[in-house]
Amino acid sequence: xxSISPKSNPDFELMDQHLMDVAIELFAAYDVPIEHCPALxxxxxxxxxxxxxxxxxxxxxxxxxxxxxxxxxxxxxxxxAAGGMExxxxxxxxxxxxxLLGRLKGRLLREGIPISLATPMTVVGDGLRISVAPGASSxxxxxxxxxxxxxxxDAAFEPGFQREETLAVPAEAGDAILF
Amino acid sequence: xxxxxMVIDDSMLVRRQVSAALKTPGYLVTxxxxxxxxxxxxxxxxxxxxxxCDVNMPRMNGIxxxxxxxxxxxxxPVVMLTxxxxxxxxxxxxxxxxxxxxxxxxxxxFLVATAAKLAPLGA
Numbered sequence: 001x002x003s004i005s006p007k008s009n010p011d012f013e014l015m016d017q018h019l020m021d022v023a024i025e026l027f028a029a030y031d032v033p034i035e036h037c038p039a040l041x042x043x044x045x046x047x048x049x050x051x052x053x054x055x056x057x058x059x060x061x062x063x064x065x066x067x068x069x070x071x072x073x074x075x076x077x078x079x080x081a082a083g084g085m086e087x088x089x090x091x092x093x094x095x096x097x098x099x100l101l102g103r104l105k106g107r108l109l110r111e112g113i114p115i116s117l118a119t120p121m122t123v124v125g126d127g128l129r130i131s132v133a134p135g136a137s138s139x140x141x142x143x144x145x146x147x148x149x150x151x152x153x154d155a156a157f158e159p160g161f162q163r164e165e166t167l168a169v170p171a172e173a174g175d176a177i178l179f
Numbered sequence: 180x181x182x183x184x185m186v187i188d189d190s191m192l193v194r195r196q197v198s199a200a201l202k203t204p205g206y207l208v209t210x211x212x213x214x215x216x217x218x219x220x221x222x223x224x225x226x227x228x229x230x231x232c233d234v235n236m237p238r239m240n241g242i243x244x245x246x247x248x249x250x251x252x253x254x255x256p257v258v259m260l261t262x263x264x265x266x267x268x269x270x271x272x273x274x275x276x277x278x279x280x281x282x283x284x285x286x287x288x289f290l291v292a293t294a295a296k297l298a299p300l301g302a
Contacts, residue, residue, distance in 0.1 A: 029284050082284075085195035095190040098235070099283050102262020109265060117263075119189065119237050171264030176289040177280045178296070179273050 011062075011163065012137070012155050014111060015104070019066070019153050020140055022103035026096070029173060030081040032144055040141035044069075045150055047127040051075055051090055053097035054122075057105075059115035060164065064137075064155035066104070067130065068097035074147035094122040099173070100151070106170040112163035180205075182228040182298045185221065187211040187244070188260070189236045193283070197231055197260065200287035205300050214239025218247060227255050228298035231290070234261035234268065242268070245275035256297040260285060 020036060027034045050072035056065050070078070075089035078096055097120050105115055130152075137154045171177060184206045186197040198208040209224065211217035213236040221227060230248075234241040241259055248257065258279035259272050269280050279293055 026284075079192070082192055083196050083199060085192060085199065087191040087195050091191045095192045098190070099262050102264070102283065105262075106264045114265070117235055119235050168266055170266060171269060171280065171282050173262075173264075173282050173284060174286065175264065175280075175282045176285070176293065177269070178293065179278055179280075 009157065011113070011157065011161065012153075015108060015113065015155060016137070016140070016153055018107040018111070019100075019104055019151055022107060023100060023140070023142060023149075023151055026100055026103060026173075027081075027144065030078070032077065032081050034142040034144045034149070037141045037143040037148065040143075040148060040150075041139060044139055044141065045071060045148055048072075048148070049128040049150075050126075051093040051122060051124045052128050052130070053094045053120045055097055055101050055120045056118040057101065057115045059108075059113055061158040061161035062113065062115070062155055064153065066097065066101045067150075067152040067154075068093060068100060069128070069139075069150040069152070070096075071147050071149070074144060074149050077144060077147055090122050090124050094120040097122075103173055104153075106172065109166065109168050109170050112166045114164065114166075114168075180301050181207050182300055183207045183209060183224065183226050184229045184231060184294060184298065185209045185211060185217060185224075185227055186231045187214065187217045187236070187241070188233040189213055190233070193233065193260070196285075196287075197290065200290050201294055204291055204295070206294060206298075213237055214241065214244035214247070217244060221255075229294055230255055230257040231260050231294075232257055234259055234263050234272075242271060242275070245272060245277055249275050258293055258297065260290075
């Protein structure tokens with residue numbers, strides 16, 4: 001697939017803005033307020049990076065990956081916020097990436113960008129870094145109470161990509177439907 | 180009286196959350212990590228009263244598991260618990276016999292109320 005860079009692409013900017021919005025909403029659902037932290041854009045999480053989860057996605061004329069990066073303090077805080085279960089912090093970061101992209105999927109469906117998701121892959125280590133094509137996308141960083149997280153949405157659009165007409169109304173996070 | 184429930188999710192965090200929510204009122208909870216694991220465990224458990232199942236999982240996803248259970252003629256009610264909210268997926272699950280759809284993150288009280296309706300403890 002011949003791709004064009006999403007840089008300065010209004011469809012990508014729309015997707016990235018929705019990602020920032022759903023990140024704030026997701027943590028608010030756990031009563032954990034986070035704020036967008038543009039000041040971290042230069043240095044990122046650096047050696048504080050403890051864990052990264054990535055999930056691939058594909059739609060009609062667009063494909064890419066979402067990455068969620070967390071410090072150890074963040075992973076511990078999210079586990080506590082989710083009920084304080086005794087479980088692997090890596091699993092927590094993977095599940096939060098899944099919920100993040102799930103919310104984004106709903107938003108994109110309403111915007112006429114239906115996507116399908118893969119399952120998360122999570123890695124843990126000291127000072128994790130990623131290697132991606134320069135300018136393909138950029139990190140967004142957020143600050144929680146005593147910790148930081150980063151999200152990165154990469155997207156490759158096919159030439160001629162267009163958002164679809166849609167009337168779809170997806171179920172929202174927290175909805176419970178009995179048939 | 181109690182009732183046995185199976186939670187199927189590749190996330191340990193979610194399995195623990197669901198288990199904690201359902202064990203409190205008295206359910207016995209069996210965990211499975213994906214559809215393949217679930218089918219293997221269900222083969223040895225004849226008293227399952229309810230299945231709580233994720234959609235996106237490796238090896239066998241939740242929709243594929245519904246297809247297998249439907250083909251087997253299973254009467255165990257299944258509630259999907261997922262980050263997905265796409266209407267086509269919900270309709271697909273419903274057509275395969277699913278009894279409910281909950282979008283993560285879930286409220287434990289909703290899950291317990293759903294379990295009480297589909298698999299009452301006193302029954």
